[in-house]
Amino acid sequence: MLLASPVIFWQLWKFVAPGLYKHEKRLLLPFSFLSSVCFLGGAAFGYFVVFPPAFRFLVGYSADFLTAMPAVNEYFSLSLRLLIAFGVIFELPILMVFLAKIGIVDVPFLNKNRKYAILINFIIAAILTPTPDIVNQMLMGVPLLVLYEVSVIAVWLFGRKKLTYGPPDISAEESEE
Numbered sequence: 001m002l003l004a005s006p007v008i009f010w011q012l013w014k015f016v017a018p019g020l021y022k023h024e025k026r027l028l029l030p031f032s033f034l035s036s037v038c039f040l041g042g043a044a045f046g047y048f049v050v051f052p053p054a055f056r057f058l059v060g061y062s063a064d065f066l067t068a069m070p071a072v073n074e075y076f077s078l079s080l081r082l083l084i085a086f087g088v089i090f091e092l093p094i095l096m097v098f099l100a101k102i103g104i105v106d107v108p109f110l111n112k113n114r115k116y117a118i119l120i121n122f123i124i125a126a127i128l129t130p131t132p133d134i135v136n137q138m139l140m141g142v143p144l145l146v147l148y149e150v151s152v153i154a155v156w157l158f159g160r161k162k163l164t165y166g167p168p169d170i171s172a173e174e175s176e177e
Contacts (some may be wrong), residue, residue, distance in 0.1 A: 001140075004139035005160045009032070009036070012105060012107055013032075022095065028168065030055075031094065031098075031155045034094055035091060035094045038087075038093065038094055039087040039088070039090060039091060040087070040088040042086040042088070042089060042090025042091070043083040043084075043086055043087040043090075045086055045143065046082040046083055046085065046086030046089070047079070047082065047083060047085070047086075049139065050082055051078075051079065051082050053135055053136060053139065054078065054129070054136045054139075055075075055078070055084065055134050057135070057136065058070065058078070059099040081128075082136045085128040085129075085140070086140070086143075088139065089124070089128070089143065089144055089147065092144070092148065092149065092150075092151050093147060093151040093154045094149050095151075095164050095165065096110070096152075096154060096155050096156055097151070097154050097158050098150035100155040100158070100159030100160055101158075101159060101160050102160075103160055105159075106107060106155065106157045106159060106160070107152060107155055107159070110148075110151065110152045110155060111152065114148075117148050118145060120142055121144035121145055122137070122141045123142075123150065124140075124142035124144065125138075125144060130142060
């Protein structure tokens with residue numbers, strides 16, 4: 001599926017593109033590229049950074065009389081869960097910029113609710129990590145915190161700019177008349 005994803009995305013683009021306006025196409029291409037890069041980066045982080053300690057933890061239950069012999073389907077299940085979970089959580093900055101563009105969140109809102117975001121990040125990490133140990137939960141929770149801060153910066157840079165409404169500026173010549 002991963003190797004076929006460029007062809008799948010190309011076919012999906014060829015299906016969706018005729019129904020989009022020119023300005024929508026212009027916004028969708030960078031969004032698609034960045035979300036793909038974020039997903040693949042998250043999957044790589046999960047595989048190279050988180051997967052070794054998670055697998056060591058699971059195999060660490062062996063003793064003299066007990067030998068860990070994970071089946072191939074369990075190994076692939078663990079790998080797939082980690083790849084998808086980390087790929088999805090690395091989409092957080094893209095999601096936040098999208099929510100900012102449609103006016104749901106802004107930088108003051110994200111700053112004000114940071115403490116709730118920290119709590120939710122660690123709840124998500126506890127749910128998504130395949131092992132119950134705190135080390136693997138921290139290996140997902142800490143990147144989520146960093147991604148939240150990256151999201152705040154990204155919303156500040158790329159989010160919807162506040163429109164200021166008010167009376168037009170009156171020049172000095174007009175005010176004398």
